[in-house]
Amino acid sequence: MRYMRVGPPGAEIPVVLTGDGRHLDLRGLTTDIDGDFLGEIDRPFRQRQKVTRA
Numbered sequence: 001m002r003y004m005r006v007g008p009p010g011a012e013i014p015v016v017l018t019g020d021g022r023h024l025d026l027r028g029l030t031t032d033i034d035g036d037f038l039g040e041i042d043r044p045f046r047q048r049q050k051v052t053r054a
Helices: 033-052
Strands: 002-006 015-016 021-025
Touching: none
Parallel strands: none
Antiparallel strands: 002 015, 015 021
């Protein structure tokens, strides 16, 4: 799985590229693939790490 932007500069669409080559539109979740979006995606993993270390 790979996050990417597709489309002309200034009008990119955030998508995820799946292992089978499909592009899934992420506009229902985010307006951009940025630090805020990636931080939200990573949050459950980070929380799980905290619990297993405690």
